[in-house]
Structure formats: C-alpha cells, structure tokens
Amino acid sequence: MAAVLATATTGHKSIRMTVPSAKQTRWSPIRRCVYRPEASPLFHGAVASNRADWQSACAILSSKAAIVSWRHRQRPQHHDAGGDAGDHLGPVVNDHDSSSAATAGLDLVPVQLPQPLTVADLSPAPKHGFQLRVAYQGVPGAYSEAAATKAYPNCEPIPCDQFEVAFQAVEFWVADRAVLPVENSLGGSIHRNYDLLLRHRVHIVGEVQLPVHLCLLALPGVRKEELTRVISHPQALSQCEHTLTALGLNVARDAFDDTAGAAEYVVANGLQDTAAIASARAAELYGLEVLADGIQDDQGNMTRFVMLAREPIVPRADRPFKTSIVFVARHREGTSVLSKVLLAFAIRDIGLTKIESRPHRQRPIRKEDEAGSSGGGVAGTAKHFEYAFYVDFQASLAEPRAQNALAEVQEFTSFLRVLGSYPMDMTPI
Numbered sequence: 001m002a003a004v005l006a007t008a009t010t011g012h013k014s015i016r017m018t019v020p021s022a023k024q025t026r027w028s029p030i031r032r033c034v035y036r037p038e039a040s041p042l043f044h045g046a047v048a049s050n051r052a053d054w055q056s057a058c059a060i061l062s063s064k065a066a067i068v069s070w071r072h073r074q075r076p077q078h079h080d081a082g083g084d085a086g087d088h089l090g091p092v093v094n095d096h097d098s099s100s101a102a103t104a105g106l107d108l109v110p111v112q113l114p115q116p117l118t119v120a121d122l123s124p125a126p127k128h129g130f131q132l133r134v135a136y137q138g139v140p141g142a143y144s145e146a147a148a149t150k151a152y153p154n155c156e157p158i159p160c161d162q163f164e165v166a167f168q169a170v171e172f173w174v175a176d177r178a179v180l181p182v183e184n185s186l187g188g189s190i191h192r193n194y195d196l197l198l199r200h201r202v203h204i205v206g207e208v209q210l211p212v213h214l215c216l217l218a219l220p221g222v223r224k225e226e227l228t229r230v231i232s233h234p235q236a237l238s239q240c241e242h243t244l245t246a247l248g249l250n251v252a253r254d255a256f257d258d259t260a261g262a263a264e265y266v267v268a269n270g271l272q273d274t275a276a277i278a279s280a281r282a283a284e285l286y287g288l289e290v291l292a293d294g295i296q297d298d299q300g301n302m303t304r305f306v307m308l309a310r311e312p313i314v315p316r317a318d319r320p321f322k323t324s325i326v327f328v329a330r331h332r333e334g335t336s337v338l339s340k341v342l343l344a345f346a347i348r349d350i351g352l353t354k355i356e357s358r359p360h361r362q363r364p365i366r367k368e369d370e371a372g373s374s375g376g377g378v379a380g381t382a383k384h385f386e387y388a389f390y391v392d393f394q395a396s397l398a399e400p401r402a403q404n405a406l407a408e409v410q411e412f413t414s415f416l417r418v419l420g421s422y423p424m425d426m427t428p429i
C-alpha cells in the first residue's frame with residue numbers, strides 16, 4: 001500500500017508537488033474527520049483528547065494509507081512576514097521514508113505519542129525562524145492558496161479539503177491563520193463561511209481581495225471540440241457561465257471541491273473529454289494546457305477573503321479599519337430591529353460595506369399574532385423568518401463612535417458578537 005506524503009518544509013519548493021504524476025506525491029489536503037478518541041491508537045484515557053492526538057487523527061493526508069503526525073519538537077510560532085524554512089519541522093510519516101515504505105508494501109501505523117503543551121503553545125508572541133502556517137481550502141494552485149500568499153507573503157500554505165477543516169486547523173494549532181473566501185463579485189456570498197464564522201472561535205484579523213482570472217484547462221493536445229464536460233468549483237463555474245456558452249461549450253458542467261483539484265483530477269484520470277476551470281498556476285503545476293484564458297464573465301472578477309486567527313488584533317485608529325459583527329434581534333423588538341441598527345450607524349456617520357442575513361437555525365420562525373389588526377382586518381398569525389445578520393462597517397473598534405454604535409445595537413439584540421476589527425485591504429488592484 002502506498003504511503004503518500006510530501007514533507008517539504010515550504011510547500012512551494014516541493015518538486016513532488018509541482019510535477020505530480022500518478023506515482024508522485026505532493027502535499028495532500030488535510031481532510032475532515034470526526035475525532036473519536038476510542039478509535040485512536042493513541043487513546044489513553046483523558047490524555048488522548050489533546051492536540052497531538054487530534055492532529056494524528058485529522059491529518060490523514062491520503063485516501064490510501066498515510067497517517068501523518070505533526071512533529072513539534074519546538075512548538076509552532078511565527079512572524080507574519082516569512083521565516084527560516086530550515087528551522088521548520090514539517091509533517092512526517094512516522095519518521096519513515098514514504099517511498100521505501102511503499103516499496104516494502106508496509107501498512108504504516110501511527111507511533112507518535114502525544115506531546116505535552118508548552119508555554120510557547122499558549123503565547124501568541126511570534127518568534128523568528130518559523131514560517132507562518134496558513135490554512136486554505138483546496139489544493140495547490142487554488143485561488144485560495146494565492147489569497148493566502150497575498151495575505152501572508154512567505155507563509156507556508158496548508159491545503160485543507162473543506163472550509164471547516166481550515167477553521168479547525170487554526171483552532172487546534174495545526175495552522176496559525178486561515179484565509180477563506182467570503183464573497184465574489186459575480187457569484188455573491190459564500191454562505192458556508194458565514195455560518196462557520198459563527199460556529200468557530202476564531203477572529204477576523206484582516207481581509208484580502210484577489211482578482212480571479214479563470215482559464216479553461218485540458219490535457220495537452222485536446223481540442224475544445226472534443227470536450228463533453230467541464231469541471232470546477234461551483235463558484236468558478238458560475239463566474240464563467242456565459243463565456244462557456246459563447247465558446248460553444250454547451251456541455252455538462254460538474255461541481256468539484258476546488259478549481260485546482262479539478263485540474264488535478266483531469267490529469268490523474270487522463271480525461272481526454274474533460275476540461276477544468278482553474279488558474280494558470282494550476283495548469284503549470286499539473287501539466288495541463290490553457291485552451292482559453294480569462295474566461296470569467298466579468299474582467300473585474302474579484303473574490304474577497306478574510307484572514308482568521310485564534311486571537312483578535314488590537315484595533316487602531318490611525319489607518320482605515322473595518323469591523324465585522326453578527327447579531328440576532330431581541331424578540332420583543334419585532335421586525336424594526338434592522339432599521340434601528342442601521343440608524344445607529346447612520347447617525348454616527350459610519351458607513352456599512354456589507355450586510356448579509358442567514359437563517360437562525362435554532363429559531364427559524366418568528367410568529368406575530370393579530371396580524372389582522374394592521375393588515376386590513378385579516379386576522380391570523382404572521383410568520384417571519386428569523387435571521388442572524390452580519391454587518392461590516394467602516395470604523396475601528398478603537399473609535400468611540402464605533403463603541404457607541406455597538407452599545408446602542410446591543411439594546412435591540414439578544415446576541416451580538418464582534419467577529420473582528422481589522423485593517424481594510426488598501427492594496428491597488
């Protein structure tokens with residue numbers, strides 16, 4: 001059984017990663033798993049529920065075999081702008097060389113013992129010599145990877161197979177940050193991440209906007225006319241819906257986990273009739289040809305990502321900041337809450353850049369009796385959906401006007417959480 005793992009200390013530098021073939025290996029994404037201590041070979045009562053065990057259980061890097069442990073002789077620490085790759089201890093497969101294990105036909109068994117937490121684990125203070133590890137959803141070549149490296153140049157991007165895994169990677173110290181998409185100028189909001197922001201204990205510490213330039217990729221020699229299927233991330237498919245039709249590609253369009261994963265899939269399966277929509281970098285990484293370049297329906301296509309961390313940053317008032325909040329209306333306030341909240345910002349001259357609503361899962365419906373009293377004599381029960389409202393406003397929490405606005409918002413809400421107060425992305429497009 002083949003053990004598959006890339007060990008490169010900097011994901012980008014891995015040759016195996018950049019020129020993959022069926023036999024070669026590279027970074028595989030961290031996959032989601034449900035942690036069951038009793039199922040873990042590391043289970044020793046209470047000890048088994050610690051971080052190292054979670055990592056052993058969750059960092060399964062291949063669907064075939066490898067069980068990966070993250071070895072931290074020195075705990076992960078970081079600074080935002082790069083570090084010394086040589087100092088970083090990357091993932092290992094039980095200290096074995098994966099290729100020799102594969103040749104010997106061995107099944108690898110995790111032998112990594114839980115590591116005790118150290119003081120360094122508990123300190124957010126960066127230490128030089130370590131690269132910041134940044135989780136993103138997808139595989140190398142995904143736009144989210146590009147966003148991660150735009151947000152944190154010189155970081156070590158850590159691929160995760162699902163958005164939730166990227167959240168967990170930060171919460172459980174497998175990564176120092178996550179960079180995740182929240183909205184696209186063509187496809188709209190990425191609701192899943194709004195929902196996850198509420199469920200996980202992480203903070204928004206920044207935002208990054210990335211122009212998304214989509215390409216149609218196929219195996220070398222394949223012509224457009226031979227295609228019967230186009231695969232990609234649903235957002236990417238929707239971002240070039242019209243252009244595909246204009247190109248005469250009225251073929252099946254199938255959703256995939258991420259754009260680069262679709263490209264990889266075409267190569268891994270030698271698909272002559274299938275194209276992937278992905279980045280030019282994905283074409284390079286996986287050895288595909290670019291059949292059409294810039295196929296997004298709008299040339300200004302842009303995705304906004306948020307940067308997440310375990311700790312919030314200290315808000316400042318000396319540069320443009322944005323603050324993201326989420327709230328649920330207090331029941332007795334009725335349906336007027338949203339307008340009252342908007343007014344709390346308007347009277348302080350605070351601009352709102354985004355508002356999003358998501359259904360309230362525990363309390364989906366609000367009933368209002370005697371609707372007939374104001375409804376032209378038609379008696380009955382009015383039923384409204386109950387929402388969690390997400391608002392981004394243009395001010396720093398360090399500013400008294402923002403603090404006062406939030407104090408007022410709190411009056412009308414049964415739940416209010418600040419997701420983060422962070423510098424706005426001011427980089428030129």
Ligand SMILES: O=C(O)C(=O)C[C@]1(C(=O)O)C=C[C@@H](O)C=C1
Pocket residue numbers: 137138141142143144145181184190212233235236257258259260303
């Ligand atoms: O599939 C990718 O490459 C991603 O990074 C994901 C994603 C998304 O979730 O919206 C990110 C940016 C693009 O808008 C298309 C897809």
